[in-house]
Amino acid sequence: MTIAAPDVTMRVSGLSAASGGSMVAHPPDSGLFWVCPSLTPLTYTQVWKRFSAAQQLRYNQLTALHFAELISGFEAGGSRALAILVARGDTTSSLAEKLRGFIEDEANHIARWRELLILGDPLWRANKSGRGILGCLVGMLARRRNLMPLLFWLMLALEEHGVEISRRCVQMPRGALDGLFDAAFRDHLRDEVRHVQLDVHLIEQFYAPLSAFWRRVIAWTFKQLLSRVLLAPRKASKHVIARLIAEHPELVGMKPEIVTQLVALGLDSNYQEMMYSRKSTPQLFAMFDRFPEMHAISSVLSSYEPPRHG
Numbered sequence: 188m189t190i191a192a193p194d195v196t197m198r199v200s201g202l203s204a205a206s207g208g209s210m211v212a213h214p215p216d217s218g219l220f221w222v223c224p225s226l227t228p229l230t231y232t233q234v235w236k237r238f239s240a241a242q243q244l245r246y247n248q249l250t251a252l253h254f255a256e257l258i259s260g261f262e263a264g265g266s267r268a269l270a271i272l273v274a275r276g277d278t279t280s281s282l283a284e285k286l287r288g289f290i291e292d293e294a295n296h297i298a299r300w301r302e303l304l305i306l307g308d309p310l311w312r313a314n315k316s317g318r319g320i321l322g323c324l325v326g327m328l329a330r331r332r333n334l335m336p337l338l339f340w341l342m343l344a345l346e347e348h349g350v351e352i353s354r355r356c357v358q359m360p361r362g363a364l365d366g367l368f369d370a371a372f373r374d375h376l377r378d379e380v381r382h383v384q385l386d387v388h389l390i391e392q393f394y395a396p397l398s399a400f401w402r403r404v405i406a407w408t409f410k411q412l413l414s415r416v417l418l419a420p421r422k423a424s425k426h427v428i429a430r431l432i433a434e435h436p437e438l439v440g441m442k443p444e445i446v447t448q449l450v451a452l453g454l455d456s457n458y459q460e461m462m463y464s465r466k467s468t469p470q471l472f473a474m475f476d477r478f479p480e481m482h483a484i485s486s487v488l489s490s491y492e493p494p495r496h497g
């Protein structure tokens with residue numbers, strides 16, 4: 188099964204212009220990368236070297252779609268949390284305006300990722316399983332003043348990693364990345380750099396004043412979520428492998444090895460360095476430094492070393 192079905196052409200906004208002022212998008216180019224290979228988990232495993240070029244390319248494209256789905260899910264969750272914060276009236280009018288701008292940006296991003304998903308994978312709608320536990324978790328945390336800042340830490344980690352995803356993609360050699368994905372990552376980079384600054388501000392405003400007890404609760408929970416959810420490739424990554432094997436059945440005998448090595452990546456130092464490090468997520472690490480209760484992150488993240496004094 189190939190995903191670049193020739194009849195998948197749809198009218199959307201902002202992808203590519205057609206004559207007469209309307210906008211027409213075509214499927215991404217199935218002969219090109221859709222995301223920078225250095226971001227994709229399996230490239231950090233030994234088994235990767237045994238993949239053919241065609242298998243590697245297809246894995247890259249399926250992973251790009253997986254990223255688009257993940258990012259849009261997190262963006263929807265973050266927007267929901269910020270909408271609750273604005274509605275609660277705890278913010279100055281200037282901050283509320285910035286948050287409304289943030290929510291509007293994310294609505295545009297979500298629409299963009301969904302367009303790419305539909306164009307890149309006509310089966311995507313059928314595969315989509317719904318909002319899952321993320322929406323419930325966000326709603327629950329956002330309504331508790333002492334726990335809401337946990338969401339800001341998660342947003343900072345995810346958005347700064349999102350900046351790194353976009354940065355690596357736009358730095359790829361010209362013509363190596365599909366044009367639709369290239370344009371989406373370029374636009375995303377512009378907005379997300381601003382969002383990261385806002386995440387830092389939200390942590391300063393709503394996390395820093397909490398009691399030591401609540402800060403410890405949040406730091407401990409954040410550490411658990413980082414190691415168990417954000418770092419380790421999860422069920423959705425296994426779904427990518429299942430799709431790849433469905434399209435390349437010759438890989439079926441390697442499946443146990445692929446899955447074992449994929450799951451082990453949560454503890455791999457090179458993979459961790461790409462995901463979260465002073466180079467890839469400098470603001471996040473500066474905020475870890477700033478709050479002593481966050482220094483214990485070093486027990487699950489080998490790329491983080493707390494400052495010697497502080």
Ligand SMILES: [Fe+2]
Binds near residue numbers: 262293
């Ligand atoms: Fe975004």
Ligand SMILES: [Fe+2]
Binds near residue numbers: 262293346378379382
């Ligand atoms: Fe964002």
